Amino acid sequence: MEAVLGLMVILLGVSHGVETHCDGRQDGAQCYGALGGTVDIQLMDSTSEIPRYHLLKNSLKILFVRNNKVIYNTIAHRSLVFLSNGTFRINNLSITDSGDYTLKSFDSDGTTSSVRTLQLFIQAPVSSVLLVSECLSQGEMRVSCLSEGGDSPQYSWALDGRTLTDAKLLSRKIKNNIIILKQHISGRLVCSVRNNISDVSEEQKTCRFINCTSINGTEILGWMPVNSNSLCIEPTTEPTPVTPTAVGTFWFIFGLKAAVVILSLSGIWIWFTWKKKTILEGPAVPEKVESPDNSVFMIEMSPCSNT
Incomplete structure (x- = not known):
């Protein structure tokens, strides 16, 4: 009946949380259990050769086994006795389970054969x-x-x-x-x-030293945890950003150069046009002949008079 009840406790899920094990076979052992968890206390190697034993908590008897049968267990609703290996399991541990435990073993005539104590401490994990x-x-x-x-x-x-x-x-x-x-x-x-x-x-x-621009546009400069690098914008193919001032300067210089080229081409075109027109029409003012070959000089001779 006790074994069936203990199995039902486990199947119903009362025992949740951390499981710990304690060797209580040495006198003065210190055992620890997790709050809300389970602790297995090994009281002895085997109960088959011990006619009777009691387990007391703070001088109050909580377990009585005789002739390898559980006579009573005051916390049977959340505990189980493994008679084959002498282990006492307590489930759903609470702070009130902390305390001094004493195991008293008896011979067949009722004489005390051994007394061992252990301390159980329940802690929150x-x-x-x-x-x-x-x-x-x-x-x-x-x-x-x-x-x-x-x-x-x-x-x-x-x-x-x-x-x-x-x-x-x-x-x-x-x-x-x-x-x-x-x-x-x-x-x-x-x-x-x-x-x-x-x-x-x-x-x-x-930490590592970071100098970058964050996602929201602010500058990050200084010592930051290594994983803070994820706050930075990934570098693009053009590492130097183009500012509005740089854009204006670029177009001004481009326009100035274009104007120079246009004016130069216009001047060349005007010169060639004028030159062509001059060749086709000839000079507007005839040339002055300084010494014509066919010129005739008229000389008037007056008669000489003899006085």
Whole structure:
């Protein structure tokens, strides 16, 4: 009946979330379970050779097994006992499941044969990690690692797969979730957040110097995260943009050159036209003959008189 009930709990989906395993065979063991998840506590190797045992939580008996049969289980609605391997599974864990657990084993005559204790801690798992980065004026990079959920989170950093050392940092906060990288440190920066029942990480690339025009036309100049390059307009085939002033100057020079060419051609055409007309019509004023060959000179002779 207990086994059937435990199977029904699993099939109904009560056990969701993170599953953890704890070895409770050593006295003083510390076990961890995820809030809303499942924990398997291995109490012993086998129950077949133990006539009777009790499991107590904070001195309150919650489980009683005798002759390899479950006599009662106070949390049977969300737990299951695997008699073959001595494992006690608790589903849908809550904060109230944290506490001290004591396993008492008895011989056939009722004499206590062993007593072992363990501590169970229930923690909320880390659900997600967000990296918030800011590139400073000289190329330094401030990065904050923010985690959602998670009890007692622990932060660790890596750069290109290696543990980030203080030699590459200007500073780090006590909780280790905010760091400032020195200038010109580049690579893949990873922040990992973990606790005893979860481990989540997030990656961020470091800074680079960007000088470009953004999609909305503004200038981007300075140290930016590497992925900020997507904000820039892709370069075209003509890297130098043509401004309106440049366009006006171009057409002015073009018009001036065209006018010079037209005037030159017009002058040449007028000259050739005049020259042709002069040759066909001849000179307008006849030439003055200085010494004609057929000229006759008339000389008047007066008679001489003898006085």
